[in-house]
Each structure stands twice: as structure tokens, then as C-alpha cells.
Amino acid sequence: MIITRIIFCAVPVLRLDQLPHRQASTISAIDWERLDVREARRLQELGFVEGVAIEALHRGPFKDPIACRVGTMTIALRRALAAAISVEPIAA
């Protein structure tokens, strides 16, 4: 399902670590296979699920970690983890 999305989606798909600040987007896919069970649980707990609205807000010194708004919460996560999350910018 992830593959079909990447191939057939009209809008460009980015990884969360590549998302420019303040670009309103939605989570299009999360590569759960890449994550260990605990990380995956924690991500779900914090509201990272396909279809949720997401927006990158801040980056730490040296571009890591990334703070982003997921739903109504602000979550900080490392770039390596963000790379497992694909996002679709919402065309303005």
C-alpha cells in the first residue's frame, strides 16, 4: 500500500526530516518495519498515524532533533526517526 501511494500520488511525498518549516502536511505513511517495537508504540501513543496533520516547527542546533506539531501536540524527535515518516504537503 505504501508503494502504490508513492507511485500514484499526485502530490510530492517527502520524508519528515526533509519537510520545510511551517509547511502544513499530513502523514502519508510510516515505515513501521524500520522501527523497533518500543519506538513504534511510542510514536503511536504520541499520535503519529497515517492521515494526521503534521507540520515541522523547529530544528535543534546542528539540525537535530526536529520539533513538529502532530494534531494538537508538539513532539520532538530525532532526524533518524523522522526519516521513517513520509509526509504529503497540503497544496496551499
Next chain:
Amino acid sequence: MNPQPLIAVVGNPNAGKSALFNALTGARQKVGNYPGVTVERKTGRMSFDDGRPAELVDLPGTYSLNPASPDEAVTRQVLMGQREGERKPGALLIVVDATNLNNHLRFALQLIGLGLPTVIALNMIDMAERDGIVIDQARLSAELGVPVVATVAVRKRGLDDLRAALDRAVAGGGRPLAAVLPNPEDFGEVQRRATAIAHAVAQQPASAKLTNGFDRIALHPVAGPILLAVLMFVMFQAVFSWSKVPVDALASLQAKMAALAVADLPPSFLRSLLVEGVINGVGSVVAFLPQILVLFLFILVLEASGYMVRAAFLMDRMMAGVGLSGRAFIPLLSSFACAIPGIMATRSIDDERDRLTTILIAPLMTCSARLPVYAVIIGAFIPVRDLLPGVGLQGLVLFCLYVFGVAGAMLAAAVIKRTVAKGASGGFLIEMPRYQMPIWRDVAIGLWQRSLIFLKRAGTIILAVTAVLWLLTSYPQVPAGSSLKQSEYSIAGRIASVIEPVVRPIGFNHSITLALIPAMAAREVAVSALQTTYSIDAGDDENKGEQQLVGRLRTAWSLPTALAFLAWFVFAPQCLSTIAVIRRETNGWRWPLFTLGYLFALAWGAAGITFWTATALGL
């Protein structure tokens, strides 16, 4: 067949589901396992107002009905009536966290989609109120098509209303209308509905805007670290300057009590124990209390205001360099005042390996007890000279000692994370709460609790250690007429003679070795121990005693020895209270013994390298 209605309690983890289940059923619970899987089956009984019973089953906390894990598979099977040995529930009680509606409504909508009579418990409503979130309950109920009851499970708020709503549900009411149901299998659609409903019924507080504005500065890649550095600077200034008056007052109180005891009691074993063991021992701990209170005050306020997570965010990249995460920053920072509160603060690190590593390296942060030792040695051996205008040699040496401590800690962390605490890093994934005004009552309670813990932990152990060390240095007593000094003749003196061959290669003589033994109680005791071994009677004026000590040390020690002594104190675990706290926090003797071992080895190596290099350079 079974007349009791079965109600399934479902919801996301952390929604307070189990607390609500406990509040409804009390002690009337049965815990077992679903056959064939390691999924807990917890059932309990509740009664409606008129006494009719109902059975409740607490299903595992899950995020969705996708059968990805055994928990979710069981939840799904039970709700569909497909699980062997479990009746199909007659009604659903969905527990959602009022502070996190957007996230929890997604699963709630999927569950409502099953078409069973349903009641929603809008739990933790008090937390939402505290955060300033206003929820339109009537609207939420209308949007979802099922009754909504606000509850606070931990305070048993809203339980009567909840029982009444459940009563109506099992009687067949509250069945959701087919028209409002999303297709539970279409995840994107469910999420969009959840977001739309959450937006419509919950009003986010104005502080959200403020938070965004402030974070633009606090988390800015350049301005953020500068702000953090300024805050830390102010904190340390406060730790030392605000506490000066009470510290001095406590010291004079301690001296008065000792004088009183000496004046009123005849000389005896008990008097010596009381004055030198108890009063001085407890005094040396209590003397740190004002500093620790100020430190705790800052930490509690920074925590309560929401800034602490930002500090962790800013420091994460650096900490990641040695395999730790930003969460280790605060405990390590606290350790600059004292390792004990620092080690206690590691409880906020959820990854076990990260936490252990942080505990093991915390004693390497230059705590305030090292300062008196550094001050005396630097004063005696480092000339007062300006290298650059405003940059004195003495200050530079002191700064270097701090840097060596931090560098040693980073090195140790990197090694520990690759060896004894091996494993993937816990990473850094954390919610950044909104900024808020600290609730001063909570801060006061926190301050009170933490200082009590500090006094209890440090107080009991330091009391015991001081008393034992006093015994070791006072007995056996030198026979009258002997030319031997008491300190040499005592058990401690004899122990020092045993240890001396080990530390002789790194430039330590017998007097230094002897001073190291009582300094196991607390590092600053080394100063008074040196005064004792060099037979200096400090008398009333402690400063005069210290000045005399500086003079004696200059003639008794070579410069390489003095530098080696400084290097030793950067690393050596000369604080048994810290070791005792490590034992408590790691539940056993393994890690405190490891800490003692590796820190003494490190101290020996560092002092040795310093001594040999300085000697080779002809200093």
C-alpha cells in the same frame, strides 16, 4: 443464559482505562490470561444504583483494531464476539483522554463503528481544565451519536453519571446511529473525522499561541542555546550567592552547638562522638542544604514551566554524541551542585541503559564539595598571575578542572554505552508541553519532598560514615609520652600505611593518603583532615587555619604532587553518600561497586599522568 450484562472497557493506553475500571469495580476483580496468548484478562463486577450487577472486562489498551499485536487481536476478537470463552459484550465503555482528544477519538470512532451500545468516558477532564482546554460535551455527544460522561477516574468523579449511562446502554439505549458511522476500516477517513470533531468541540487555550511565539526564541538554533546558557549561569550564581547567608548561619550554629556540648559535657568517648561524629557529620551535610534547595527551586520551576523539555531538546544532539539523549542533561547539570540530587533526577529518563549510564557518570561533574579542596591547593601552588587582562592563571586552572570533569564524564559515557550498558540508544521522542505558570503550591510541595529525601538519604549515610571515620582516626589512642601523632597511630593511620604503596607512584605521601580516608565522607573534609595531619589548630578562625595550611603545604608538597592531588579529586569517588544513593537507585551493590572501581582507577591514572608529566617537565 447468563443474566449479567457484559460491558467491555476499551481505549488507548494512558487514557486512564485501568484506573476507571478499578474505580467502578473496586476489589471485586478476577485476573487471568486469555487461553493461548499472553494477554491479560481482567474482569470485575460493578452494581447499578438499584443493586443489579454487571460484569466488566478490561481489555488491553490499544491504538486501533488492526490486529498488529496480540493485544489488538484479542481486543478485536472479543468485541466482535469471536473470542472463544468470552461472551460478546452487551455494551462498550470507551475511555478517552480529554487532553488528547484528537488522538484518542480516532480509536473511539473505530470502536463506535462496531455498532454496539456505547458510552464514552471523557476521562482526566480535570487535567484538560487545568490546561485551559474547554470541551463542549453536548456537541461531542451529538457528533459521535453516543452519550458522553466527564470523569476523573483517580478522584472517582463522574462515576454515578457513568453508571447511570451504562445502565441505559445495556438496556439497549445508546446504540449509535448507522448514519454517523465512518467505515472503521478506512483509516484516513477515520482520522479526518476525529480531527474535525476534536476541532469542533475542543477549544485550545490561548497559551498555545504564546508557546509558539516563545519557542521561536527558546528553540532557535542560535538564540536558544544562548538563552539556555544565560539561564544556567543565573542558576549557578544563585546556587552559590543566595545560599551564602544561610550556609554561614548553619556553620556558626554548628560551631555553637559543638562548643555548647564541649562546655557542658565532661570529656568522654560519648562527647567526642557527639561533637566530632554527630554534630560535625550532620553539620557537613546540612551545610549543603541551602544550595540544594536553591538548585531544586530552579529545577522545579523550570520543569513546571515547561522549559526543561526545551533544554533537553537543545542539548540532545550533543548528548547523542556519547550515546545519551537530551534527557540526561538536567541530571548532569544538577550534579554540578551535588551528585545526589542529580542521581535522583535520573528517574525522568525512561530508557534503562541511558539512565544507568547517566547515574554512573554523574559523580564526575564537579560538585560544590570539591571547591574548598580546589581553593586551598590552587591558592597554595598556583601563582596569582594574569595571563591576559582579566584572565588569571588561578581561575584558568579551576576552569580546566571543571572541563576535565566534563570531558572525563563524556569519555566514560561513550565507553559505558559501548560496554556495560550496551544496546541501541533509547532515542529522543518526547512531547513538548505548553508553557505555563508554575503552580507555586506544587513547587513548594516538591521542594519539601525533595529536600526531605536528600536529608534522609545523605543524612543517614553521612552520619554513619562520619561516625565510623571518627572512630578510625581516634582509636587506638596514642600512649602518653609517645612521639607518634594520633593521626599516624590510629586505625586510619595504619590503613593509610597499607594504601600508601599504591599511591606512592602517583606522588602521594603518607599524610595525603591519611587525609583521603576521612574525605570519603565528603570531599571538603580533606581540607580539615590535612589541617589535622599537619597539626594545625584552626581554633576559632577557620580562615587563619587555612592560611597556615597553605604555608605548610607549600613546604611539604612538590608542585607535581599538588597537581596530582587536584587531578585525583577531579575523578575520585570521594563521597560515600553518592555511592549509597547509587545503590538505592540501582537496587543492588553491583553498580555502586563498579562506580567505586572505575572512578578510583580513573583518578589514579589521571593523578599519575599529571605527576609523571609534571616531574618530567621539571616543575
